[in-house]
Amino acid sequence: MKIHQLSLFLENKPGQLTAPCRDLADAGIDIRTLSLADTQQFGILRLIVSDWKRGYELLRDKGYVVKDTEVVAIEVPDRPGGLLEVLKVFEKSAVNIEYMYAFTFGRGDKAVLIFRFDDPDAAIALLNSAGINVVGSVEVYNR
C-alpha cells in the first residue's frame, strides 16, 4: 500500500519552514509527519498530510514547487535489530532505498518508518513475501 508524500523546495534560511506549515494549518490540513533534508544552500521538506490531494493543490496554488511522491510506510519492531530485519529484505534485491525517516507515531511496540524506494511496487511485493507489515494509507492519513 503506497502513500503520498508531498515534497517542497525551500531555500535554506531561517523561518522557511513556517510559511508552508501555516498555509496547511489555515486550510485545516493536518501534518502527520515531516522531515527536512537540507544542504548548505537549500532544503527539501517532505510531508505526509491528512489530505494529500488538497494539500498538493493548495501548496501549488500558493506558488510552491511541490512534488507528489509515492512512499511506503513500514511497521518496524521497536527493538534492537528491528530495522535490520527490514533492510535485509532489500539487501539482495534490485530495489533501492532512496531515503527513509521515522513517522511521528508508533503502534505499541512497533515504530513506523517512511521509505522512499526507486520502485515502490517491487518493494511492497518483497515486504509482503517477507511477512513485514506495510501500513495502509487510511491509517497513515487519519492517524
Next chain:
Amino acid sequence: MTKTAGHGLGGFNPVSAPDYLPVPLLRDLQLARLQQIVRRAYENVGHFRKQMDARDLNPDSIKSLQDISKLPFTVKNDLRDTYPFGLFASPMGDIVRLHASSGTTGKPIVVAYTKDDVEVWTSAMMRAFAACGVGSGDIIQNAYGYGLFTGGLGAHYGGEALGATVIPISGGNTDRQIMVMKDFGVTAIACTPSYFLHLLERASELGVDFHDLRVRVGIFGAEPWSETMRRRIEEMSGIKAYDIYGLSEIVGPGVGIECSCQCGLHIFEDHFYPEIIDPVTNAPCAEGEEGELVLTTLSKQAMPMIRYRTRDITSFVEGPCACGRTLRRIKRIGRRADDMFIIRGVNVFPSQIESALLAVEGTLPHYQIVLTREKGLDQMEVQVEVTAEVFSDRIGALEALHTKLESELEHTLGIRAEVRLVEPHAIQRSEGKAKRVIDKRNLG
C-alpha cells in the same frame, strides 16, 4: 490534417520584386535616396543640422555610399532629448500617424509617419509576409498589440494590403485566441515568440493539438529569441516559425525578415540601410564580424533617422542567399549591446547564460545575475528559480542539477559562476522587460 499552403506559397508574389533588384541598381538607388534623406534632415531638423555643421558637413558631402560613415550617429537619447516632436522633418499637416514606444524609464519615444511613410511601411510588411509564404487566401491572426506600439497596426496594414484576411485580435485573452484560431481556420499567426509558446502551453491544457489546426506559419518578433526556441516551437506546433525584425525608431516591424531558407534576416535595404559597427570604437565591422546594427531610413519623410544606433548585436551573413534575394542578411538578434557586462575582463551577455540554462533544463527558468566584488575580485552569482519540471524529492538529484548548471555555465562563459537555486517567485517580476543583471560592484 495536412497543412496546405495558402495561395501565396509556391508562386512568386509580385510585391517581392524589389527584393531581387540587381545589386548595382540597388546601390544606385540607395545612394540617391541617402542623398535626398540627408538633405531633407539637414533642411528640416535643427538637431541634425547642428551636428552636421559641427563636423563641417553638408548634404553635398555625401558622394558615395561609403560617405555615410562621416555622418553623425543618432542615439535613443536624441529622441528623448527632443521629446516629443523635435526630430520631425514634416509639418503636422503632413503627418497622419503618431506612435510611441514605452521606454522602461521616463518619457516615451514618439515617432511620426506621413501618408507616404505609412505606404512604405505597409509595402515592407507586405514583402515580409510574402517572404515567408503568406499571401492572399491566408487568414492572419494578428496577436501583436494594437495601439501606441507599432506591432499591431504595422502587421495589420501589411496583411490587408497583401490581400490576406487579417483578424485584429491584438494580444491577450489566450483562450479566445485558441478558439478563433480553431474556428476561423487561421493559417498564419503574428505575435511575440514567447506569447506563442504560452498559446501552445494553454492549447495543450485545453486538449487542442496545433498539428490538427490549419496554422502553418508564425511571424514572430519584437523580442530576441533563439534557434533552440525556434526548433521547440516548430516541433511542438508543426508550423514554420519566422523571425521578423523591426523597431519603432526606424519604422516598426518590417525592417527585415527571414525567407524560407531561415538562414538570416533579409533587410529591406532599399528603405533601411544597414551598417554593422564595433560598439566601442564605432569602426565598421569586417564582413561576418559581430557588432552593433546601425540603420538609416532612406525614404522616411516625417522622421528621417540617420545612422540610428539600434544597440542590437548581429553580423552580416556572407554570400548570396539560396532564395535569390539580393538584399543583405543579418544573423538573428540574440542580444543587445546594453545588456552586456564585463566580469574579470570577460564580456558576458545574459543570452549566453540563458542558453546554458536552457541546455540543462530544457526550458528557460526565471533567473537573475548578481555581480559583487569580494576582496577586489568580481563574483558572479546566477540565481535560478527551481521549477516543477526539475524539482526532485531527492537531495542528490538537486545537487546534480546544481553541479550541472555550474559546469554548463563555466563551459559557455569561460569563467566560473556560482549557481544558487532559489524558490519560485524569489526573483522579482517586473512589468515589461525583466531586470536580469543586478550589479552591486560599485556600491561597496
